[in-house]
Amino acid sequence: MSAKSSGGADAHKRRAGERAAEEVEDGMVVGLGTGSTTAYAIEALGRAVADGLEIRGIATSFQSRRLALDVGIPLTDLDAVDGIDLAIDGADQVVDDPDSPAHRALIKGGGAAHAREKLVAAAADRFVVVADSSKLVPVLEAPVPVEVLPAAHTVVADRIEDLGGDPTLRMATHKDGPVVTDNGNLVLDCAFGSIDDPAALARDLSSIPAVLEHGLFVDFADTTYVGTDDGLEVRSY
Numbered sequence: 001m002s003a004k005s006s007g008g009a010d011a012h013k014r015r016a017g018e019r020a021a022e023e024v025e026d027g028m029v030v031g032l033g034t035g036s037t038t039a040y041a042i043e044a045l046g047r048a049v050a051d052g053l054e055i056r057g058i059a060t061s062f063q064s065r066r067l068a069l070d071v072g073i074p075l076t077d078l079d080a081v082d083g084i085d086l087a088i089d090g091a092d093q094v095v096d097d098p099d100s101p102a103h104r105a106l107i108k109g110g111g112a113a114h115a116r117e118k119l120v121a122a123a124a125d126r127f128v129v130v131a132d133s134s135k136l137v138p139v140l141e142a143p144v145p146v147e148v149l150p151a152a153h154t155v156v157a158d159r160i161e162d163l164g165g166d167p168t169l170r171m172a173t174h175k176d177g178p179v180v181t182d183n184g185n186l187v188l189d190c191a192f193g194s195i196d197d198p199a200a201l202a203r204d205l206s207s208i209p210a211v212l213e214h215g216l217f218v219d220f221a222d223t224t225y226v227g228t229d230d231g232l233e234v235r236s237y
């Protein structure tokens with residue numbers, strides 16, 4: 001999937017994605033996130049590679065791998081490198097309140113790619129988030145995507161209800177049945193209302209057997225680029 005043309009939220013996404021791509025320098029290993037905002041960064045990196053920038057990308061999904069190949073970014077794998085210099089990725093919600101202990105916590109996984117996205121973000125020296133301004137919130141409240149082993153989805157759903165969540169199995173739109181992740185698993189979108197303590201919820205979710213990964217990213221982001229009507233806002237943490 002390529003990035004869409006600009007206008008409204010798309011223009012905001014483009015500003016954020018293209019600005020993040022400017023952070024990439026010759027010789028870097030770059031984590032390539034998933035989603036429409038990151039697609040602008042990947043396309044910008046493809047243009048820079050065509051102009052001589054030498055990088056290696058690590059894709060976080062089938063979608064980001066295809067796009068990177070389409071635009072000519074050489075790819076490698078996590079087990080073939082010593083580390084990742086910089087990872088760029090989008091978010092579904094970002095806490096934007098410097099007075100909150102949850103400042104910079106994210107919800108990711110709108111594209112069901114959060115397991116590999118978190119792996120790559122955790123391996124990166126710097127994790128740069130790209131978002132349009134609609135993603136900024138004072139408190140996280142979107143459903144948290146939880147990737148689960150297929151055989152365990154009802155058991156995990158029960159455990160999530162015990163935690164006060166309301167899990168819904170994510171269903172595919174162009175096939176019968178559920179969304180299946182790039183890892184062959186299922187996704188429960190788990191509504192918790194306002195998430196005042198994302199770190200505690202992240203620990204609780206991680207402790208459930210058969211949860212592969214959840215979409216709460218606490219203390220991962222180093223910088224967030226936010227595309228707005230007026231231009232670009234930068235949050236450095």
Ligand SMILES: O=C(CO)[C@H](O)[C@H](O)COP(=O)(O)O
Pocket residue numbers: 033034035036037038089090091092107108109110111112113114117
């Ligand atoms: O976490 C993600 C995929 O798993 C995406 O980065 C997130 O859903 C944001 O996507 P977009 O940039 O299209 O709004």
